[in-house]
Amino acid sequence: MRTRSVLLLVLGFVIAxxxxxxxxxxxxxxxITTKKLAADRQAxxxxxxxSVATATCSDVLICPLGGAAGAPSNGDTVTLVFNTVLQQxxxxxxxxxxxxxxxxxxxxxxxxxxxxxxxxxxxxxxxSGVTCSGGFKFGSIDLGSSGYVTSNISYTNTDFNLTNAGSxxxxxxxxRSGSTGSTVSSSIITYNCNGELxxxxxxxxxxxxxxxxxxxxF
Amino acid sequence: xxxxxxxxxxxAQARPRVAVSRPAQRRGDDLxxxxxxxxxxxxxxxxxxxxxxxxxxxxxAASVTGTDRDVASGFTIVAPCQDLTTAEIAWSxxxxxxxxxxxxxxxxxxxxxxxxxxxxxxxxxxxxxxQSGVTVASGSAVFSTLSANPSPSTxxxxxxxxxxx
Numbered sequence: 001m002r003t004r005s006v007l008l009l010v011l012g013f014v015i016a017x018x019x020x021x022x023x024x025x026x027x028x029x030x031x032i033t034t035k036k037l038a039a040d041r042q043a044x045x046x047x048x049x050x051s052v053a054t055a056t057c058s059d060v061l062i063c064p065l066g067g068a069a070g071a072p073s074n075g076d077t078v079t080l081v082f083n084t085v086l087q088q089x090x091x092x093x094x095x096x097x098x099x100x101x102x103x104x105x106x107x108x109x110x111x112x113x114x115x116x117x118x119x120x121x122x123x124x125x126x127x128s129g130v131t132c133s134g135g136f137k138f139g140s141i142d143l144g145s146s147g148y149v150t151s152n153i154s155y156t157n158t159d160f161n162l163t164n165a166g167s168x169x170x171x172x173x174x175x176r177s178g179s180t181g182s183t184v185s186s187s188i189i190t191y192n193c194n195g196e197l198x199x200x201x202x203x204x205x206x207x208x209x210x211x212x213x214x215x216x217x218f
Numbered sequence: 219x220x221x222x223x224x225x226x227x228x229x230a231q232a233r234p235r236v237a238v239s240r241p242a243q244r245r246g247d248d249l250x251x252x253x254x255x256x257x258x259x260x261x262x263x264x265x266x267x268x269x270x271x272x273x274x275x276x277x278x279a280a281s282v283t284g285t286d287r288d289v290a291s292g293f294t295i296v297a298p299c300q301d302l303t304t305a306e307i308a309w310s311x312x313x314x315x316x317x318x319x320x321x322x323x324x325x326x327x328x329x330x331x332x333x334x335x336x337x338x339x340x341x342x343x344x345x346x347x348x349q350s351g352v353t354v355a356s357g358s359a360v361f362s363t364l365s366a367n368p369s370p371s372t373x374x375x376x377x378x379x380x381x382x383x
Contacts, residue, residue, distance in 0.1 A: 036332070038298030038380040042307045044373050050314040081314065083370070190310070207308035207321055 047199035048208035092132035144187035331383035
């Protein structure tokens with residue numbers, strides 16, 4: 001009888017210890033804070049670039065022996081696609097109609113190591129045959145590598161074609177007059193909108209970007 | 219007369235003792251024995267209840283410090299670092315098929331140092347990509363390692379949470 005009593009007494013202490021630990025665990029999990037909390041449900045971007053891609057020259061008139069794969073050169077193309085119709089006047093003030101497709105001659109420049117992380121950057125600083133008050137606002141393409149040029153290269157007489165209709169408004173650039181850059185085996189290019197570009201409904205392109213796959217460009 | 223009365227009293231007191239039968243006495247003894255056995259366990263129950271009560275009290279005592287000072291209480295709302303309705307959402311889309319990253323900008327300086335989280339949801343309000351633990355710096359938070367990379371056309375909303383600073 002006495003042995004059983006002792007065992008029961010020990011059992012009592014075990015149960016008591018368990019409860020004590022449970023309460024301690026609860027106390028350890030209680031975290032009172034005065035931190036601030038903000039939350040909201042935001043709509044997705046209304047106007048953004050959907051894709052950016054390059055292609056090596058396939059124009060036999062420009063590169064009868066084929067393009068210089070992996071290096072920017074004449075005949076190479078850059079294609080940029082938006083998700084909805086562009087407000088053309090935000091790219092060039094002279095373009096007041098959104099239903100007109102545009103063809104023009106521009107100068108495309110690859111600036112050496114001009115990107116935020118030191119990569120080479122493609123811009124379109126000038127357009128011929130039309131006066132754009134405030135400048136031509138194309139945006140820029142970070143080429144994802146510093147190896148494409150060792151100094152700035154400009155491709156004058158570059159074809160610029162804007163097809164601004166449907167769900168795939170796109171811009172195609174084709175280089176025509178410039179020197180060949182250096183070969184890069186693979187890179188990810190990123191198109192950054194000009195801060196003033198908007199959709200036809202006035203939605204800003206803002207900080208939205210389009211990126212390519214990691215592939216051989218140009 | 220007095221003697222006679224006393225005799226009746228004695229007789230009356232002695233009568234019950236004589237009237238108790240053997241079975242009845244046995245039942246009484248059994249009941250007494252049961253009570254004694256039960257009494258042996260009362261101390262055990264008391265110990266268990268006491269130990270439990272002590273444990274509970276000790277636990278609370280570990281998390282609450284007693285004081286004899288005056289206590290005043292109140293309720294104060296901690297304002298968020300910013301009304302997020304004014305924040306801007308931008309994303310990075312890869313080859314028209316995948317949202318690779320999201321940037322929240324336009325956050326006030328008061329949000330710098332806070333920790334932001336996002337969840338991309340579809341039209342059924344189901345999560346189709348998320349990332350948490352991004353520290354707000356210079357008024358923006360960049361989410362570049364989403365748990366999944368949905369097609370931009372399937373994303374309906376971006377739920378944003380900012381905690382702190």
